[in-house]
Amino acid sequence: MANPPKILLLTTIASSYTGANTVGQAREQYSPNTYIIRVPDPVMFPENFYLRCFQKGIDGIIIMSSGSDCPYEGAYARLSGRVARVYKLMKEKSIPIHKLKLTTICTVCKHPFLKEISDMQAAIAKEKLA
Amino acid sequence: MNAPVNTNASVNANATSNPKADVLIIGAGIAGLQASLDLADQNRQVILVERNPSIGGRMINLSKVYPTLDCASCITTPRMASASHHPNINALTYSEVKNVEKHGTGFRVTVVKKPRYIDEDKCIGCKRCEEACPVFVKDEFEHNFGAKKAISIPFTNAIPQLPVLDINNCTLCGACANACPTDCINYTQQPVETVYEVGAILVSTGYQLTPANAKPQYGGDKFTNVLTALQGERLLAPHGPFGRVLRPSDGKIPDNIAFIQCAGSRDQSIGLPYCSRVCCMYAIKQAMLLSGSLPTADITIYYMDIRAFGKGYEQFYQNAKAMGIHFVKAKVARIKETEDKNLMLRIERQEDQSQPEEVQHDMVVLSLGLKPDWNPEAINLNVHTEYDGFVKSPKAPLQPNITTMEGIFAAGAATGPKDIVDTIGEACAGAMEIENHLRRMEWRLS
Amino acid sequence: MIENNCENNGENNGDSNNISKNNISKNNCDDNSDSTNIRVGVYVCHCGGNISDVICVKKVAEGLANYPNVAISKEYVFMCSDAGQKLIIEDITSGKINRVVVAACSPALHELTFRKALQRAGLNPFLYEHVNIREQASWVHKKEPEAATQKAILLTRAGIEKIRRQEGLENIRVGANKHAIVIGGGPAGMRSAISLADRGLQVSLVESGNKLGGRLLEIDTVYPTNEKAEDILETLKTDIRARKNIGVYLNNEIANISGFVGNFQATLKNGETIAAGAVVMATGNKSYEPFEGEFGYRTQDNVVTMPEFHGILCNIRNNTSTNKDFIHNGKHIQSIAFIHCVGSRQQAETHQPQADGKLNEYCSRICCSTTLQAVNEVKKHFPNVKVFDVYRDIRTYARFTEDGLYEKASKNGTLFFRYTEEQLPTVQGKNITVKDVLTWNEEVTFEAELIVLATGIVPNNITNIVEKLKLPIGADRFLSEAHPKLRPVEVANTGVYLAGTCQAPMDLVESCVGAAAASSKAAIVLGKDHIELDPYVAFVKPEKCDGCQKCLPECSYVGAIFMNKDGKAEVNPALCKGCGACVAVCPQRALDLKGWSLEQIEAMVDAIAEA
Incomplete structure (x- = not known):
């Protein structure tokens, strides 16, 4: 049996990592094929970091940024600029772009957190079928 | 305080070597948190006393905050965590200041720790007791929207993550004790009194909303779909009680919502002649958030003057107008409830026409005012209040943190209604005044 | 179990x-x-x-x-x-x-x-x-x-x-010069200097004018306490004089300033140099200057700004032989009108942009109360003078101003007219025409012999310091704090703090609060022997750096990353906030974050992926 797809959640110390904890404190359930990595800010990742992840076998990446709550100046603008360039590279390499999603998750964003995961699951499942 | 005090605690209170600290802060809302961090970062030992089971105050209860629309929890939780982890801050939650007396250049403060009915050192915050408990009680954090268990952690991001057992509603069934993996439930726990010796005190006791029935003609306490401003906050919070916006009477999505400004302020007849400073902005913010989640809803704000005076606030107000929120200069004379729980407002417009008219809405939020949450005179403190009930600032223009009693300072809404930005500034200022007071007094911890 | x-x-x-x-x-x-x-x-x-x-x-x-x-x-x-x-x-x-x-x-x-x-x-x-x-x-x-x-x-x-x-x-330790420069000698600067001096720091208070006091010098009484501004100023000056560790520099300015937290160097106009650990900006504000013809300003001699009116009132009140009557320019004034929101709350539809093309969209916060204070002073000393108040919204939010000023004015015979942004009042000689909301939008014309424009406030011109310290300026031209709630008196560059109206319009109480808050932040930094900062900052592996400089524009923190004399990138750990924006763009992977290195995260991904 094939292993279930692996989804990487890149979270920020300032907001989305805490948001993931809020989901846990509320005992909301989601799929276990999700792996949370916490960093100060995903702006640190170069374009090829994402390509490398896909190459290594990660099936989907959700970047859970702090958005307007971001404590670092200009980081969100730089991050979204970079993600746009990653999409371009993904297209060039024929990697389906739904495998990468940039979103904003706050410290209490329970429902958006769960929705992002189920959306990504659905997108990957659809891709596998096709 | 009417809880019994056990004899051991009394012995402790009379002990000669009382625990000492530089500063005791009364109230761990955003003002108390900010002041405690500013003092602790200057190497002062701080005791932070909070009456509620969690630190965080009113701010942690809000949805998003103006004018940046940051999520309130996201701004508050990092500060709560910093304060609770800070080596120089001792946060005493679920504790109240019972007495303050002058002692040398400083004070002796009696603090009563209320029983949570658990062993706080052993509890791991796992909520198994909460899952096992069969008794439901009203959820105060959600302003009575929804229910919680009789033993529960007060809200998801509470600090500390410790449950409180509501002993008045507990049936002593033992389910929580059975479920607890660390055997920490203690049904017979007693309040504990401790006397602290400190060099200075900060009063940061915040505000409460004016009562929903302050103006009986609005039916704030009778009509299900007339909400208080703080209920409005919970309705809009990302982790709110319903997870989305709906009206309480029937769970329908409201599509014609009204805000009534000055529903608890600027009115001599209800004893609140002053402006509460925050209501215009929170109403505009709630209206914007409502408009975001219910794009087709009609939202009207009935007002006398819009007081968008802070940095970026006027622009915020103009954005709300551009979003299509209706601002109507009118007084609301009264509200009646219709059979289907809609609300009929009798309004008197200030512009266009003078005839009173009846307007129907399906949900109404009362922009209630702010009144002091604590009267320092109640514990025999020589800290005086003004006719508005807030702490008096005798050195007002230059040093508003100073009170009528030397060594006791005040910050935030304790000295009058104030929004978060102004409160945080005043808390930092209070920390500076306290630091310099301790230096002047040559206060030493040992 | x-x-x-x-x-x-x-x-x-x-x-x-x-x-x-x-x-x-x-x-x-x-x-x-x-x-x-x-x-x-x-x-x-x-x-x-x-x-x-x-x-x-x-x-x-x-x-x-x-x-x-x-x-x-x-x-x-x-x-x-x-x-x-x-x-x-x-x-x-x-x-x-x-x-x-x-x-x-x-x-x-x-x-x-x-x-x-x-x-x-x-x-x-x-x-x-x-x-x-x-x-x-x-x-x-x-x-x-x-x-x-x-x-x-x-x-x-x-x-x-x-x-x-x-x-x-290890935590980053930076030496700190226990000396603060306070720029601006108004009430905020004076309060800040006093607080910092009491905290045991050496303070240099630099004022461009020839005396301390700032805009307190312009006014007679302050609301809501009705204290004389000169008495308040005297208290402040006495406190300054009593502190030996405050050096006051009058008629002086910052000619040059550079450095970072713990280590700033300033050169004054007179050539003197000051080394300091922190800089408090208390550069204050000035009154909005209406353009020629705005509500008759400068085209009619009966139209004055609020500061000009304060001057007139002070002169009359000080001249004890004639101070029973309101005499201005030799004329017996029987009626005065005040027009609110001049230079504030401007909108594209109805207002002319400023010289820099911008509108003053902000509310100046203090003018409603300042105006009502003036209204009540006139009514108190010259009860026979008719007073008109032409407003948009009355914003008496501050403690004791709703009842102490607004309600008082409503009861002392002052006549209120209310206009909206859709149609501004017009001034023709003595005639003022208002489309008045209070009389159900009827157009009302009345006469006033003296017309006072409640001018808003704008920040002082501090371009030199802003450029030297690379300080952030908002769309409203005031200095921008790093975050209104998380870091309300700090800017992105640590070591520079904002006191009072350089940041936004504020009244006297609020300026003093801002000053004490800024002092608290400076005291936290300078109070210890060393400034301790988190170790999670970027660092350069010099052997890998080829000097391409791609990292430089990625950094939002001035001076945090720079090219050293060897032509390699170098991080100043005292200024770096550790966001990692530079890490992402380094083609040689010469840059990384301490405690959160790219290599570490990649290894984590591998561990997750390769099972």
């Missing part, structure tokens, strides 16, 4: 052999770092069933025992308990391990607890990694114990991969 339920899980799920010990330990994790001396201790917490009821902690601990660099792998019922911490401390002190991974609850709860345990055992506290298998595994995958166990193993492996690449870190 706490029991290991691995068997149960096995029964429920059948294929628990899926992640056998061998499967995990023989993983092809090639060990590319020089890691022979790295011995990781792994501790898996049951959390009294909170984790172990779902996750087979035994399987996690056993499965990691043979993982590269793992010296010890244990499970325990409560790792956070004293007994649990003792396990770690003993393993460190006996020399068995020199890196620690605990798989337990959220790091928000106990990361610090365990770092402190490492410290007590004599190990650098940053050689610790906390893996969250409660909030982010056992609590959220209750019905899938097998998958949750596998996830816990992968997350813990990722934690091991991170910590085996981790060096011990």
Whole structure:
């Protein structure tokens, strides 16, 4: 049996990592094929970091940024600029772009957190079928 | 305080070597948190006393905050965590200041720790007791929207993550004790009194909303779909009680919502002649958030003057107008409830026409005012209040943190209604005044 | 009641052999770092069933025992308990391990607890990694114990991969010059100087004018206390004089200023140099200057601004022989009108842009109360003078102003007219025409002999300092704080603090609060012998840097990254905030973040991906 797809959640110390904890404190359930990595800010990742992840076998990446709550100046603008360039590279390499999603998750964003995961699951499942 | 005090605690209170600290802060809302961090970062030992089971105050209860629309929890939780982890801050939650007396250049403060009915050192915050408990009680954090268990952690991001057992509603069934993996439930726990010796005190006791029935003609306490401003906050919070916006009477999505400004302020007849400073902005913010989640809803704000005076606030107000929120200069004379729980407002417009008219809405939020949450005179403190009930600032223009009693300072809404930005500034200022007071007094911890 | 339920899980799920010990330990994790001396201790917490009821902690601990660099792998019922911490401390002190991974609850709860345990055992506290298998595994995958166990193993492996690449870190220490420069000698600057001096710091108070006092010098009485401005000023001056550690520089300005927190160098206009650890901006505001013809300003001699009116009122009041009557320009004034929001709350539809093309969209905060204070002063001293107040919204928000000023004015015979942004009032000689909301939008014209424009406030011109210190300016031309709630009196560059109206319109009380708040922040930084900063900052591996400079424009913090004399990028750890924006763009991978290196994260991803 094939292993279930692996989804990487890149979270920020300032907001989305805490948001993931809020989901846990509320005992909301989601799929276990999700792996949370916490960093100060995903702006640190170069374009090829994402390509490398896909190459290594990660099936989907959700970047859970702090958005307007971001404590670092200009980081969100730089991050979204970079993600746009990653999409371009993904297209060039024929990697389906739904495998990468940039979103904003706050410290209490329970429902958006769960929705992002189920959306990504659905997108990957659809891709596998096709 | 009417809880019994056990004899051991009394012995402790009379002990000669009382625990000492530089500063005791009364109230761990955003003002108390900010002041405690500013003092602790200057190497002062701080005791932070909070009456509620969690630190965080009113701010942690809000949805998003103006004018940046940051999520309130996201701004508050990092500060709560910093304060609770800070080596120089001792946060005493679920504790109240019972007495303050002058002692040398400083004070002796009696603090009563209320029983949570658990062993706080052993509890791991796992909520198994909460899952096992069969008794439901009203959820105060959600302003009575929804229910919680009789033993529960007060809200998801509470600090500390410790449950409180509501002993008045507990049936002593033992389910929580059975479920607890660390055997920490203690049904017979007693309040504990401790006397602290400190060099200075900060009063940061915040505000409460004016009562929903302050103006009986609005039916704030009778009509299900007339909400208080703080209920409005919970309705809009990302982790709110319903997870989305709906009206309480029937769970329908409201599509014609009204805000009534000055529903608890600027009115001599209800004893609140002053402006509460925050209501215009929170109403505009709630209206914007409502408009975001219910794009087709009609939202009207009935007002006398819009007081968008802070940095970026006027622009915020103009954005709300551009979003299509209706601002109507009118007084609301009264509200009646219709059979289907809609609300009929009798309004008197200030512009266009003078005839009173009846307007129907399906949900109404009362922009209630702010009144002091604590009267320092109640514990025999020589800290005086003004006719508005807030702490008096005798050195007002230059040093508003100073009170009528030397060594006791005040910050935030304790000295009058104030929004978060102004409160945080005043808390930092209070920390500076306290630091310099301790230096002047040559206060030493040992 | 706490029991290991691995068997149960096995029964429920059948294929628990899926992640056998061998499967995990023989993983092809090639060990590319020089890691022979790295011995990781792994501790898996049951959390009294909170984790172990779902996750087979035994399987996690056993499965990691043979993982590269793992010296010890244990499970325990409560790792956070004293007994649990003792396990770690003993393993460190006996020399068995020199890196620690605990798989337990959220790091928000106990990361610090365990770092402190490492410290007590004599190990650098940053050689610790906390893996969250409660909030982010056992609590959220209750019905899938097998998958949750596998996830816990992968997350813990990722934690091991991170910590085996981790060096011990030290907090960054920067020397601090215990001297503050306060720029601006108005009430905010004076209050700030006094607070900082009391805190034991040396203060240089620099004022461009020839006396201290700022805009307090312009006014007669302050609201809401009705105190004389000159009395308040005298109190401030006495306090300044009494403090030997305040140096006052009048008729002087900052000619040049540079540096960073702890180490600023300023040169004054007179050539004197000051070395300081912090800079307090108290550069204040001035009154809005209406353009020629705005409500008749400068085209009619009966139209004055609020500061001009204060001057007129002071002159009349000081001339005791004639101070019973309001005489201006030799004329007996019988009626005065005040027009609110001049230079404030401007909108594109109705207002003319300023010289820089911008509108003053902001509310100036103080003009409503200032106007009503003036209205009441006129009514008090010249009760026969008719007073008209033409407003948009009355914003008497400050304590005691709603009843003390507004209500008083409503009762003393002042006539109010209300206009909207859709149609501004017009002034023709003595005639003022208002489309008045209060009379149901009728157009009303009345006569006033003197017309006072309640002019808003604009920041003083401080272009020189702004450019030298690279300070952020908002769309409203005021200085921008880093965050209105998180860092309300700080700017992105640490060491520069905002006091009073350089930041936004404020009244006297609020300016003094801002000044004390700015002083508190400066005192936190300068109060200690060294400034301690988090170690999580960017760093350059000089051997890899080829000097391409791509990192420079990525940094939002002035001076945090720069080219050194060897042509290599260099990070000033005192200024770097550790966001990592520079790391992403370095083609040579010469830049990385301490404690969060790209290499570490990549190794974590590999551990998760390659199972």
